[in-house]
Amino acid sequence: MSPTLTNVTTTTATTPIGRAHIDNPNRRNKPQSNATAIGAFLFTSAGMNMAMGLGWTESAVYTWTKHYCYSWFMGVIIGAIFSMPLSQFMMAKKKWIMATAATMVLVDGILFISFPTDYKAILAARYLNGMAIGLITVPFLVHASEIAVDSFRGSCLMTEQYSLTFGIAIQMIYTSFWPSSVEFPANRLHGIFDIVFGVFAWVFLSYFIESPIDLIRKGDDMAALDCLARLQYPQIITARTHAQLEQQKYYFQEEKYRSWWKCVGRSVLPLVKMFFFRSALLAFSYNLPLNLTLRYSVLINEAIWSGTVAAICRIFGAFLAFIMVDHAARRIPSALAAIAIGILLILQAMWFENLLANSFDLKDLKIIMALYMLIQAFAGFFSCYTSVYLAEAFPLRTKPFFMTFSVVGEQLLQTIFILNIFRKLSNVILVQGVVALIAGVAFWFTMPETKNTTLSEAQEKFRKVFSFKRKESVSEA
Numbered sequence: 001m002s003p004t005l006t007n008v009t010t011t012t013a014t015t016p017i018g019r020a021h022i023d024n025p026n027r028r029n030k031p032q033s034n035a036t037a038i039g040a041f042l043f044t045s046a047g048m049n050m051a052m053g054l055g056w057t058e059s060a061v062y063t064w065t066k067h068y069c070y071s072w073f074m075g076v077i078i079g080a081i082f083s084m085p086l087s088q089f090m091m092a093k094k095k096w097i098m099a100t101a102a103t104m105v106l107v108d109g110i111l112f113i114s115f116p117t118d119y120k121a122i123l124a125a126r127y128l129n130g131m132a133i134g135l136i137t138v139p140f141l142v143h144a145s146e147i148a149v150d151s152f153r154g155s156c157l158m159t160e161q162y163s164l165t166f167g168i169a170i171q172m173i174y175t176s177f178w179p180s181s182v183e184f185p186a187n188r189l190h191g192i193f194d195i196v197f198g199v200f201a202w203v204f205l206s207y208f209i210e211s212p213i214d215l216i217r218k219g220d221d222m223a224a225l226d227c228l229a230r231l232q233y234p235q236i237i238t239a240r241t242h243a244q245l246e247q248q249k250y251y252f253q254e255e256k257y258r259s260w261w262k263c264v265g266r267s268v269l270p271l272v273k274m275f276f277f278r279s280a281l282l283a284f285s286y287n288l289p290l291n292l293t294l295r296y297s298v299l300i301n302e303a304i305w306s307g308t309v310a311a312i313c314r315i316f317g318a319f320l321a322f323i324m325v326d327h328a329a330r331r332i333p334s335a336l337a338a339i340a341i342g343i344l345l346i347l348q349a350m351w352f353e354n355l356l357a358n359s360f361d362l363k364d365l366k367i368i369m370a371l372y373m374l375i376q377a378f379a380g381f382f383s384c385y386t387s388v389y390l391a392e393a394f395p396l397r398t399k400p401f402f403m404t405f406s407v408v409g410e411q412l413l414q415t416i417f418i419l420n421i422f423r424k425l426s427n428v429i430l431v432q433g434v435v436a437l438i439a440g441v442a443f444w445f446t447m448p449e450t451k452n453t454t455l456s457e458a459q460e461k462f463r464k465v466f467s468f469k470r471k472e473s474v475s476e477a
Contacts, residue, residue: 031230040162044164073418098208138404164383224245282386285383335444448461
């Protein structure tokens with residue numbers, strides 16, 4: 001049975017004013033960014049909780065237990081694993097998955113406010129937030145990749161890491177200046193932030209629009225056409241809308257008739273690429289051993305402003321990526337950022353070792369702080385591209401599973417770094433830097449250029465070991 005199309009009209013001509021709106025890509029694609037706004041609030045909360053377990057927390061003794069530090073990452077793993085059957089077999093509406101996560105963030109915020117100094121309550125809140133984020137990460141990225149037009153897909157997808165960066169920055173800034181003598185616990189402020197983000201997530205749930213691909217999968221082409229119309233402004237069905245529907249149907253049909261094992265075979269090489277490009281590089285560029293090099297430096301020279309400057313540098317890098325992602329090439333800038341991160345990590349390890357050998361020389365302290373800030377600037381820039389590539393890398397049938405493997409891989413690496421925190425920090429960071437440098441050079445030759453490509457074209461490019469030449473897409477914005 002065909003659904004009733006609401007607030008959508010069919011037209012073949014436009015007035016001059018209407019034509020101006022249609023020819024403005026930002027105006028035309030605004031409903032697509034609105035549909036991802038709920039994710040922005042939830043991932044900002046995620047960034048705060050992530051940073052909390054990686055050294056940016058109040059000075060209470062319990063905040064430095066290993067369980068406290070890795071609890072959020074374990075929660076993400078649990079949520080991500082649970083999201084796989086929801087996305088693939090149960091055909092749950094992604095809107096209600098988002099609503100469930102928003103509710104979990106609200107509850108964890110209440111726990112932070114109500115029991116700001118209770119270890120078990122805070123631990124439960126961190127697990128709860130992690131599970132909420134694990135539950136939505138893969139569904140959100142799959143959804144954003146399917147609702148966005150080819151020329152706007154990068155901006156929609158990078159909402160994940162862009163928002164995580166803002167959350168990390170908020171946590172770094174307020175904990176850097178929070179005095180231990182104040183009676184108002186820092187965890188209570190953290191809970192207020194989580195409640196605000198949870199409430200706004202619920203408010204923006206009204207802007208959420210289901211993926212046309214999910215409706216095509218159910219055989220409801222008219223509802224899919226309605227979705228496509230509501231994902232553009234003005235909300236009218238035109239020849240462009242019908243062309244988008246045909247492209248979405250082709251993408252679905254192309255994947256539908258491939259066997260499961262063939263899809264798995266087409267996913268193995270992209271998984272290897274994404275393990276290093278996404279899982280490893282994200283973990284290497286922001287982790288507990290790396291953050292402790294700055295925390296130690298601040299403890300010695302009392303430069304509490306350095307955490308704020310590093311957070312601003314990370315935001316600047318993410319903002320630069322936001323400007324470039326759909327308007328410039330992706331492969332070369334992201335590969336250069338990965339190489340820069342590798343070089344800077346190696347230098348950070350060398351100077352931190354030198355700092356310990358020279359009895360905390362003031363010059364070495366300043367160099368370590370400067371290197372950390374540069375690492376965060378490049379990390380903010382690079383991380384945004386990982387969201388785009390992760391959502392483009394895998395065939396439709398295996399996406400929920402292989403994207404989850406990549407997400408879980410990052411959390412496991414973070415947990416390993418936390419569990420081995422008492423090993424020599426400089427050696428751990430040096431290994432990270434060497435791997436990141438080698439991976440960055442490999443990315444230059446192996447990562448495809450996917451700007452303005454369809455999801456089918458992007459996935460085909462990921463199947464190739466080497467990618468030297470960019471194929472221009474003729475797809476429309």
